[in-house]
Amino acid sequence: MSEPPHWFTAALAAPVEQGITEFDGATIAYRAWGSPGGQGIVLAHGGAAHSRWWDHIAPLLVEGRRRVVALDFSGHGDSAHRDTYSLDTWAGEILAVSEAAGIATPPVVIGHSMGGFVTLRAATLYGSRLTGAVVIDSPVQDITPEEAAAREERAFGPLRVYDSIEQALSHFHPVPDQSALDYIAAHVAATSICRVAGGWSWKFDPRVFGRGPLTPSLLTRLECRVALFRGEHGILSQQMSQVMYDRLGRAAPVIEIPDAGHHVMLDQPLALVTALRTLLSDWDHSQPTTDPH
Numbered sequence: 001m002s003e004p005p006h007w008f009t010a011a012l013a014a015p016v017e018q019g020i021t022e023f024d025g026a027t028i029a030y031r032a033w034g035s036p037g038g039q040g041i042v043l044a045h046g047g048a049a050h051s052r053w054w055d056h057i058a059p060l061l062v063e064g065r066r067r068v069v070a071l072d073f074s075g076h077g078d079s080a081h082r083d084t085y086s087l088d089t090w091a092g093e094i095l096a097v098s099e100a101a102g103i104a105t106p107p108v109v110i111g112h113s114m115g116g117f118v119t120l121r122a123a124t125l126y127g128s129r130l131t132g133a134v135v136i137d138s139p140v141q142d143i144t145p146e147e148a149a150a151r152e153e154r155a156f157g158p159l160r161v162y163d164s165i166e167q168a169l170s171h172f173h174p175v176p177d178q179s180a181l182d183y184i185a186a187h188v189a190a191t192s193i194c195r196v197a198g199g200w201s202w203k204f205d206p207r208v209f210g211r212g213p214l215t216p217s218l219l220t221r222l223e224c225r226v227a228l229f230r231g232e233h234g235i236l237s238q239q240m241s242q243v244m245y246d247r248l249g250r251a252a253p254v255i256e257i258p259d260a261g262h263h264v265m266l267d268q269p270l271a272l273v274t275a276l277r278t279l280l281s282d283w284d285h286s287q288p289t290t291d292p293h
Contacts, residue, residue, distance in 0.1 A: 004183040007060075007270070012187070014059035021100035023093045029078035030071040033058050036102025038065030039131075041280075042094050044115030045070070046263075048175070048204040050077030052191040053112075056184060057265050060273045061280075069101040073118070075205035085208050091122035095129060106224070108280065110134040113262065120226075127223030132283055134227045134276070137234040137262050140244060158206060161199045168193045168200040176235065178261035185266060221249040225288050227279055228252050231260035231268070251288070255279070 017032045031051050041061055043054045051070035058068045072079040073090045082089070098107045108131050111119030116138025123133040162168035172189035174180065193200050226248050230236040241254045255275055260268040 001182045001186060008056050008183060011056045011059040014062075016055075016059075017101075019101060021096050023074075023096040024089060026074045026080040026082055028071060028074060028080070028093050028097055030069050030097045030101055031055075031058070032067060032069045032101045034062040034067045035065060036067055037104045038067065039105055039284075040067040040069065040098060040101070040103030040107040042098050042103070042107045042109045043068065043070040044090075044094060044109060044111035044118055045073070045076065046113030046115050047208060048076070048202070049112075049115075049188075050192065050203060052077070053188055053265060055187065055191075056269055057273060061276060063277070067101065067103050069097055069103065069107075071097040073115075073208075075208040077203050081205040081207075083207075085205075087118055087121040088125065090118040091125055094118065094122050095126055106131045108132040108134065108283070110136065110276065111138065112136040112265070113138055116140075123222045123224050123226065130224040132225035132227065133222065134229065134279065135244075136229040136264060136272075137231050137236045139236045139240045159201045161196055161201045163199050165193065165200055168202075174263045174266060176262055178233075178263060178267065180263065180266035181269070184269065188266070221251070225283060226252040228254045229257060229264070229272075229275065230254065231257050231262055231264050234260060234262040234264070253279070 014033060018029070019032060020027050020029050022028065029051070043051070043058060045051060045053050051072045054070040058070055061068045071093060073093060074080055074082050075085050094109055106129050109119045109122055111134070113136070116135035117140060119133045119135055120140065123130055162171070169189045172185070172192060192202055194203050228241055228244055230241055245252055245254055257264050257268050257271050257275060260271065264272045
């Protein structure tokens with residue numbers, strides 16, 4: 001494995017708070033950077049992932065009085081499991097965590113893959129309570145690649161128990177598979193497992209893939225700002241980006257991260273941070289516009 005660069009080790013060393021809140025009968029875990037109050041960001045992970053996929057991204061988004069929070073959706077990470085899961089429930093968890101973590105004003109929600117679906121659902125349900133919604137490589141015409149793999153029984157079936165940490169880590173790979181910076185992949189893998197009876201296993205609940213997909217028919221003009229990000233080599237095609245752009249009232253910028261796969265935080269993290277910082281800076285100093293037609 002290559003030596004991690006300074007920006008990465010500094011990000012992991014940044015002060016972080018761990019907290020829990022409750023929503024609809026389940027405890028929801030989160031991690032928070034920056035001071036409470038003022039503006040805030042909530043980071044929403046993809047299916048079978050967890051808040052620590054953002055460990056090297058979140059500290060780089062803390063600027064001024066901005067509070068950055070990454071949650072574990074129920075059924076993921078260190079949050080409780082449920083009997084059933086839905087986009088509506090996960091959307092409610094975003095608002096609950098934002099309040100519990102001390103974000104004083106309507107947050108910007110940034111969601112990747114499945115988390116992008118949840119972000120759009122939160123914007124539909126609670127648009128007036130959000131400043132903006134950023135969706136990263138989430139093709140809402142289709143189910144997520146994680147859910148497709150689960151339905152086709154290629155991944156995310158009954159959780160396997162491994163005899164050792166090393167054995168578990170050797171089986172980690174993103175879905176869909178892609179290149180990743182090895183030091184980031186190692187960190188994400190190491191934070192994806194937990195001790196269970198008989199050994200080590202993954203933290204997510206396989207039942208999270210039992211929900212229904214979010215389709216473009218649910219896309220409409222929203223009460224908050226929206227931006228669409230896509231990896232150049234990700235799963236959100238230019239054609240699907242155009243469909244989403246049209247359905248969102250032709251007012252959501254579409255931003256491509258060069259040479260990035262679906263999991264942008266694994267292979268092009270600094271390009272992602274730069275794009276997010278630029279977008280947030282613009283939103284801080286401009287007024288929303290709508291399609292004049």
